[in-house]
Amino acid sequence: MNFYAMLKKWLLAGTAITLFAFTFNATADNATPNASSNNTLTYQPQLENQRDPNQYCAKCHKFNNQQFHGTHLSQVSPNTGKPITCVSCHGKISEDHRRGVKDVMRFHGDIFDGKKPMYTVQEQNQVCFACHQPEKLREKFWAHDVHAMKLPCASCHTLHPEHDAMQDIQPKQRVKLCVDCHGKQQAIREEKEKAKQPSKDAQ
Numbered sequence: 001m002n003f004y005a006m007l008k009k010w011l012l013a014g015t016a017i018t019l020f021a022f023t024f025n026a027t028a029d030n031a032t033p034n035a036s037s038n039n040t041l042t043y044q045p046q047l048e049n050q051r052d053p054n055q056y057c058a059k060c061h062k063f064n065n066q067q068f069h070g071t072h073l074s075q076v077s078p079n080t081g082k083p084i085t086c087v088s089c090h091g092k093i094s095e096d097h098r099r100g101v102k103d104v105m106r107f108h109g110d111i112f113d114g115k116k117p118m119y120t121v122q123e124q125n126q127v128c129f130a131c132h133q134p135e136k137l138r139e140k141f142w143a144h145d146v147h148a149m150k151l152p153c154a155s156c157h158t159l160h161p162e163h164d165a166m167q168d169i170q171p172k173q174r175v176k177l178c179v180d181c182h183g184k185q186q187a188i189r190e191e192k193e194k195a196k197q198p199s200k201d202a203q
């Protein structure tokens, strides 16, 4: 089965995926963002703006001096034509949100931090695939294909900061990115192999 057949099958099947699609579409339609806070590249919470879903989240989450600098909050969803909000990517919170339950999507970019991700790579990336077509991603950069199911988008991209880490990345840096991560993986694999083999020197 080739990659696209796999992706298609995967997109069509899977309850988690259906659930996500539902959550994200439903929430996007309910969003009633304030136009004045959405047509700028920098989102800055405004306290009086209670109906803005971004503002609701930003009451508790303050990034980079209370600003979301990334591109997304000034874009509209290609699926609904509605402004993209926090909820478009993270979904809605539950009553026990502050207690760290599994409700919002948690993107886990650092695959070497030793922590078990709450959501699988597929679950994380499915959020992005809802708006970013695999074909288009491949046109932009072939390496999107080989990683689509295996590496979180957030391992390379950073969406909250003003500049996405991959924006205008130079060829040299790009190669370093690949070599660093694959080198580290290789080193860990070798380490594990070594640990598995009983040491002959010890006898």
Ligand code: HEC
Pocket (backbone or CB within 6 Å): 054, 057, 058, 061, 063, 068, 072, 073, 084, 085, 086, 087, 088, 089, 090, 107, 108, 109, 154, 157, 158, 159, 160, 161
């Ligand atoms: C386009 C998708 C997208 C949107 C929109 C978005 N986020 Fe995120 N969020 C991410 C990703 C991906 C990460 C992982 C870190 C990164 O890549 O920057 C993240 C990380 C986080 C984190 C973890 C802490 C951190 O800083 O790493 C919190 C909390 C969060 N987002 C809340 C929000 C809130 C609140 C909003 C709205 C103001 C929002 N997000 C909008 C994708 C998004």
Ligand code: HEC
Pocket (backbone or CB within 6 Å): 053, 056, 057, 058, 059, 060, 061, 086, 087, 090, 091, 092, 093, 097, 098, 099, 100, 101, 104, 105, 106, 107
């Ligand atoms: C009443 C305060 C409050 C509100 C409102 C709130 N959050 Fe949170 N959020 C928290 C706290 C506290 C945590 C830390 C819980 C934990 O993981 O232990 C958290 C955790 C998170 C995380 C995981 C952070 C990480 O480092 O992994 C994300 C993502 C997130 N919230 C997104 C949102 C989004 C999106 C909204 C709006 C729909 C929102 N939050 C609204 C308080 C809030």
Ligand code: HEC
Pocket (backbone or CB within 6 Å): 070, 071, 072, 075, 076, 077, 078, 084, 088, 089, 107, 127, 128, 129, 130, 131, 132, 153, 154, 157, 159, 163, 164, 167
């Ligand atoms: C609700 C729709 C939607 C979701 C969900 C979404 N995006 Fe986007 N994204 C867009 C739109 C619209 C743009 C701007 C037009 C474009 O570049 O395609 C964009 C732009 C981008 C860009 C270019 C950023 C820049 O600074 O120029 C990157 C990278 C990106 N998205 C990655 C992601 C990742 C990774 C995720 C998942 C964590 C994600 N997006 C989720 C709609 C979305």
Ligand code: HEC
Pocket (backbone or CB within 6 Å): 125, 128, 129, 132, 137, 140, 141, 143, 144, 147, 148, 151, 152, 153, 154, 155, 156, 157, 166, 167, 168, 169, 174
């Ligand atoms: C191995 C690192 C890596 C991973 C993983 C990755 N990307 Fe990228 N992505 C890049 C690089 C590098 C570029 C810039 C290509 C260029 O224009 O030179 C890029 C470009 C993009 C763009 C185009 C941005 C623009 O300026 O138009 C989008 C959208 C995007 N990626 C989304 C995603 C999504 C969604 C995922 C997860 C499914 C993902 N990427 C996973 C490295 C990665």
Ligand code: HEC
Pocket (backbone or CB within 6 Å): 111, 143, 146, 147, 150, 151, 155, 156, 174, 175, 177, 178, 179, 181, 182
């Ligand atoms: C942050 C870590 C990370 C970065 C950065 C990264 N990769 Fe990967 N790459 C992975 C992981 C994880 C896999 C899946 C490996 C597996 O399943 O054994 C993978 C798989 C691949 C594969 C498929 C190999 C196979 O056996 O399936 C290729 C080819 C590849 N990466 C090339 C690249 C290139 C080119 C770059 C730089 C543009 C890059 N990678 C950047 C982590 C990374």
